[in-house]
Amino acid sequence: MNIAEEREAEDKRWMQRAVSLGYRGWGTTSPNPPVGAVIVKGGCVLGEGFHERAGEPHAERRALADARARGHASELRGATIYVTLEPCSSYGRTPPCTDAILESGIARVVYGAQDPDPRHQGRADGLLRAAGIDVSAGVEQGACKQLLRPWIYATLHRRPWVLAKVACTLDGSMARKYTRWVSSPEALAYAHECRLRSDAILVGGQTVRSDDPSLTIRQPLSAIPEKKRQPWRIVLTRDPHSLPPTAKVFTDAYAERTLVYSNVANLPDLLAELYSQYGIITLMLECGGHLLRSFLEEHLVNEWVQDIAPILAGNGQPMLPGGYLPGEAHLEISEMQQCGVDRILRGMIRYS
Amino acid sequence: MNIAEEREAEDKRWMQRAVSLGYRGWGTTSPNPPVGAVIVKGGCVLGEGFHERAGEPHAERRALADARARGHASELRGATIYVTLEPCSSYGRTPPCTDAILESGIARVVYGAQDPDPRHQGRADGLLRAAGIDVSAGVEQGACKQLLRPWIYATLHRRPWVLAKVACTLDGSMARKYTRWVSSPEALAYAHECRLRSDAILVGGQTVRSDDPSLTIRQPLSAIPEKKRQPWRIVLTRDPHSLPPTAKVFTDAYAERTLVYSNVANLPDLLAELYSQYGIITLMLECGGHLLRSFLEEHLVNEWVQDIAPILAGNGQPMLPGGYLPGEAHLEISEMQQCGVDRILRGMIRYS
Numbered sequence: 005m006n007i008a009e010e011r012e013a014e015d016k017r018w019m020q021r022a023v024s025l026g027y028r029g030w031g032t033t034s035p036n037p038p039v040g041a042v043i044v045k046g047g048c049v050l051g052e053g054f055h056e057r058a059g060e061p062h063a064e065r066r067a068l069a070d071a072r073a074r075g076h077a078s079e080l081r082g083a084t085i086y087v088t089l090e091p092c093s094s095y096g097r098t099p100p101c102t103d104a105i106l107e108s109g110i111a112r113v114v115y116g117a118q119d120p121d122p123r124h125q126g127r128a129d130g131l132l133r134a135a136g137i138d139v140s141a142g143v144e145q146g147a148c149k150q151l152l153r154p155w156i157y158a159t160l161h162r163r164p165w166v167l168a169k170v171a172c173t174l175d176g177s178m179a180r181k182y183t184r185w186v187s188s189p190e191a192l193a194y195a196h197e198c199r200l201r202s203d204a205i206l207v208g209g210q211t212v213r214s215d216d217p218s219l220t221i222r223q224p225l226s227a228i229p230e231k232k233r234q235p236w237r238i239v240l241t242r243d244p245h246s247l248p249p250t251a252k253v254f255t256d257a258y259a260e261r262t263l264v265y266s267n268v269a270n271l272p273d274l275l276a277e278l279y280s281q282y283g284i285i286t287l288m289l290e291c292g293g294h295l296l297r298s299f300l301e302e303h304l305v306n307e308w309v310q311d312i313a314p315i316l317a318g319n320g321q322p323m324l325p326g327g328y329l330p331g332e333a334h335l336e337i338s339e340m341q342q343c344g345v346d347r348i349l350r351g352m353i354r355y356s
Numbered sequence: 357m358n359i360a361e362e363r364e365a366e367d368k369r370w371m372q373r374a375v376s377l378g379y380r381g382w383g384t385t386s387p388n389p390p391v392g393a394v395i396v397k398g399g400c401v402l403g404e405g406f407h408e409r410a411g412e413p414h415a416e417r418r419a420l421a422d423a424r425a426r427g428h429a430s431e432l433r434g435a436t437i438y439v440t441l442e443p444c445s446s447y448g449r450t451p452p453c454t455d456a457i458l459e460s461g462i463a464r465v466v467y468g469a470q471d472p473d474p475r476h477q478g479r480a481d482g483l484l485r486a487a488g489i490d491v492s493a494g495v496e497q498g499a500c501k502q503l504l505r506p507w508i509y510a511t512l513h514r515r516p517w518v519l520a521k522v523a524c525t526l527d528g529s530m531a532r533k534y535t536r537w538v539s540s541p542e543a544l545a546y547a548h549e550c551r552l553r554s555d556a557i558l559v560g561g562q563t564v565r566s567d568d569p570s571l572t573i574r575q576p577l578s579a580i581p582e583k584k585r586q587p588w589r590i591v592l593t594r595d596p597h598s599l600p601p602t603a604k605v606f607t608d609a610y611a612e613r614t615l616v617y618s619n620v621a622n623l624p625d626l627l628a629e630l631y632s633q634y635g636i637i638t639l640m641l642e643c644g645g646h647l648l649r650s651f652l653e654e655h656l657v658n659e660w661v662q663d664i665a666p667i668l669a670g671n672g673q674p675m676l677p678g679g680y681l682p683g684e685a686h687l688e689i690s691e692m693q694q695c696g697v698d699r700i701l702r703g704m705i706r707y708s
Contacts, residue, residue, distance in 0.1 A: 174662055174687060174701070175675040176528020181684070300668060310526055312664075314687035314701070316652060320679035323527035327672035332533070335526060335666035340692070340699060347692060349526070349666070349699065 015114055018042050018086040019144035023116070025054040025063070026088045026151045031201040032057055032231045035283030037089055037155035041067040043110070045083040050076040057231045058283070064091055064101040068108055081109030088148040090119045090141070093128040102128045105137070112138040116148025120156045154286045157306060163275035164287040166304050168296060168353075169198055170323070171311040177319035178293060184215065188344030191311040195290075196224040198309055202235050202288040204278060208295045209241030218252045219290065236282060237262040240274075240295060271302050297324045300333050303355045308335050310349045332356050367466055370394050370438040371496035375468070377406040377415070378440045378503045383553040384409055384583045387635030389441055389507035393419040395462070397435040402428040409583045410635070416443055416453040420460055433461030440500040442471045442493070445480040454480045457489070464490040468500025472508045506638045509658060515627035516639040518656050520648060520705075521550055522675070523663040529671035530645060536567065540696030543663040547642075548576040550661055554587050554640040556630060560647045561593030570604045571642065588634060589614040592626075592647060623654050649676045652685050655707045660687050662701045684708050 005013065025040030033039075033055050040054040041063035051074060053066025061069065064087055071080055091101040091113065105113060113132050118141065119125045132139050149156065154165030171186040172178050180186055187195065199205060205219045219237045221228055237253045244266045247254070253262040263282075268274050278284040289296060289305070299305050332355075339350040357365065377392030385391075385407050393415035395402040403426060405418025413421065416439055423432055443453040443465065457465060465484050470493065471477045484491050501508065506517030523538040524530050532538055539547065551557060557571045571589045573580055589605045596618045599606070605614040615634075620626050630636040641648060641657070651657050684707075691702035 172528070174660075176524070177674070181680040297670065300670075308526075312701075314689050314703070316676065316681060316685040316687070316705075318649065318652075318674070318676040318679060318681040320674050320677065322529070322670070322672050322674050324668065324670040325672065327670060328533040329668060329670040333668040335668070337666050337697070337699070340694075342692075345689070347689070347701065349664075351666070353668075 014047075015086070015140065015143045018044055018084075019088070019114065019116055020147065021052070022086045022088050023144065023147045023151055025052055026148075028229070029054045029056050030151065031286075032229050032233075034058070034155075034203045034285040035158075037152050039063040039087065039089045041085060041087040043067050043071050043080070043083050043085045045079055050074065050079055050083055056229075059097045061098060062092065062101050063087060065098070065104050068104055082111045083109075084112040084114060085110050086114045086143075088116045088151060090115050090117065090125075091128045091132075092119075093124065093131055102131050105132065106135050110137070112140070114140045114143050116142065116144050117152055117156070118142075120159045154306075158279055158285045163272065163279045164203070164284045165306050166275070166287050166289060166299065167198060167202065167307040167309060168289040168299065168305045169195055169309045169311075170296070171195070171313065172323055173313050173315040173317040173319075175316050175318060176323040177317040177321065178323060179319050179321070180315070180317045181319070186313050186315075187311050188313065188346045190344035191313070191346040191348060193223050193225050194343050194348055195309075195311065196221050197226060198288055199235055200224045200226070200228060200232065202286045203284040204236035204238050204282070204286075205288045205290055206238040206240065206295075208291045209239060209243070209247055210292055211290070212239055212241075212247055212251050212253060216248075216251050217290070218256060220256070220258060234258040234261055235288070236284060238278065238287070239264045240268055240291075241266050271298060271304055275304065293322070293324050294326070297326055297329070300324070300329060305333070305353050308349075308351060308353050310335075311343070312347045312349065314345055314347070366399075367438070367492065367495045370396055370436075371440070371466065371468055372499065373404070374438045374440050375496065375499045375503055377404055378500075380581075381406045381408050382503070383638075384581050384585075386410070386507075386555045386637040387510075389504050391415040391439065391441045393437060393439040395419050395423050395432065395435050395437045397431055402426065402431055402435055411449045413450060414444065414453050415439060417450070417456050420456055434463045435461075436464040436466060437462050438466045438495075440468045440503060442467050442469065442477075443480045443484075444471075445476060445483055454483050457484065458487050462489070464492070466492045466495050468494065468496050469504055469508070470494075472511045506658075510631055510637045515624065515631045516555070516636045517658050518627070518639050518641060518651065519550060519554065519659040519661060520641040520651065520657045521547055521661045521663075522648070523547070523665065524675055525665050525667040525669045525671075527668050527670060528675040529669040529673065530675055531671050531673070532667070532669045533671070538665050538667075539663050540665065540698045542696030543665070543698040543700060545575050545577050546695050546700055547661075547663065548573055549578065550640055551587055552576045552578070552580060552584065554638045555636040556588035556590050556634070556638075557640045557642050558590040558592065560643045561591060561595070561599055562644055563642070564591055564593075564599055564603050564605060568600075568603050569642070570608060572608070572610060586610040586613055587640070588636060590630065590639070591616045592620055592643075593618050623650060623656055627656065645674070645676050646678070649678055649681070652676070652681060657685070657705050660701075660703060660705050662687075663695070664699045664701065666697055666699070
């Protein structure tokens with residue numbers, strides 16, 4: 005390897021570290037993106053950090069604070085910072101990270117994904133270069149974009165990324181005769197892990213009436229981060245008076261996190277409202293077949309998680325009632341795993 | 357390892373070889389079982405063979421003939437024969453293998469599975485021991501029984517082992533709007549491989565009317581053995597006059613292999629007839645949901661292969677029409693694999 009190749013390999017390695025730091029904030033940062041940052045000098049980490057919650061410091065400032073707390077303040081001059089997303093250059097709830105970087109004496113900035121917002125895209129890059137900083141963009145861009153995918157989508161489309169989660173039997177039944185549960189306990193834990201990464205969970209009134217679900221995160225596969233709030237519970241109904249006031253979503257400790265929408269005529273408008281008013285970036289659907297079908301028909305489902313229980317139940321209802329979809333939805337399976345006796349298929353949805 | 361352990365390990369190794377030889381006859385031997393045999397002396401193979409087709413020599417006689425053809429006739433005295441199933445001891449279409457073993461001078465017989473037929477079980481074992489042969493039974497019994505599973509089942513229950521094969525979309529549709537095909541080409545090849553291992557394929561009249569399938573083996577994953585006959589095509593219908601006489605199953609080169617049954621009142625009786633009259637050991641179902649449901653309701657499906665195409669089609673029909681099954685059927689998944697974009701789940705069915 006020559007020097008350029010060595011530097012490239014090193015850049016990739018540190019960016020991978022920044023990506024894994026970023027994932028530690030996955031699910032708690034909305035409406036902000038999950039971002040990770042590492043400051044490196046002479047092959048050693050001076051400091052690292054990730055963005056944890058909106059209103060709190062960004063990953064770059066957390067990494068700088070970490071370096072200072074570790075006693076490396078004087079070594080920052082000439083160091084390199086690796087950050088998964090182009091640093092911010094404007095005042096939000098916190099001052100711009102470009103300022104903090106310039107003040108610190110850092111000599112090189114390596115970032116993964118560009119800011120998707122056309123108003124900001126490339127601005128920090130330009131500012132930093134103008135100040136004489138060595139800037140490298142697009143390092144491990146694929147991994148960075150994967151971490152940022154829901155946020156990039158929401159930023160560009162002004163509505164949440166939608167993950168549909170379905171549990172069914174081999175014959176496509178979403179219900180069984182003698183038990184409410186289709187999923188194995190291990191698959192339930194996987195579903196709670198999905199909730200952990202979501203800002204809101206949407207169901208129909210029928211689900212509230214028949215299942216009375218909590219829609220809270222109780223037993224995910226990983227630990228619940230301290231700063232994670234229980235997700236918003238969104239209930240869509242034709243008649244709000246049909247919802248039992250004693251339902252868990254109205255009476256539990258998170259009752260103020262339940263939103264009821266009645267007679268929603270336009271799903272994209274609803275999603276736009278959830279994004280702009282509540283900062284919801286990732287919305288998880290746990291609704292029944294009718295509502296799921298409506299989201300699919302409008303091409304609003306981005307990602308799909310299907311838990312298949314190895315049972316033939318024959319409940320007589322198709323998963324998506326109403327006949328052939330106008331266009332088919334294709335699942336690009338990126339994950340297939342066993343959870344207890346169940347099998348989970350997960351991937352992105354492509355419409356034809 | 358002491359001497360006993362060494363002998364045990366060696367026995368297992370040779371029996372595994374016999375099992376893989378047995379698989380070479382898998383799908384061509386009905387109504388006989390697939391059996392493999394290896395004759396060994398001093399750690400060297402003298403001869404080996406497998407049963408290929410009913411009426412032709414059994415595996416033991418093939419292995420003896422192979423040893424003689426290789427010029428090892430004089431070395432047979434004192435040798436060991438490994439055979440996956442207890443040798444036969446009675447006259448069928450060929451003379452008993454126990455005679456051939458005794459005549460050859462073989463000193464030790466190691467077999468895997470016992471003959472499941474209570475009239476023959478243990479008989480060869482006793483005959484051989486009485487003649488002074490060293491007999492070991494039950495070596496690699498699990499692997500031998502797996503190879504023999506359909507045959508053991510058919511022998512004990514006097515009806516075929518039933519493999520149901522289903523192709524569906526993620527939402528349980530067995531049909532799509534704009535194309536007849538649910539499966540990927542790779543999953544179709546897998547289905548043809550299942551046909552290769554079956555003696556007969558069963559469909560309903562509706563499938564013949566709407567799909568006009570050939571139900572022949574055309575493009576399996578492995579080569580079609582020279583001695584494999586095209587499977588029987590069994591058509592169940594309420595009214596034989598409703599079947600188009602121009603359908604492929606009535607007009608192709610294998611038309612004499614098509615059997616039509618009308619107004620079948622009792623599926624177990626039909627299966628008993630297929631077994632006793634046509635020697636059908638393995639029956640593959642490629643029927644629609646109604647007929648499939650009838651087989652499941654009577655607990656007649658033993659094995660299940662489900663090809664899941666990663667598509668949401670919404671055809672509006674449940675896979676198993678008619679409402680909840682009286683008892684659920686559980687799939688004990690032993691195989692999960694990718695075939696093109698599709699995923700295949702396979703295993704045994706357990707009823708609750």
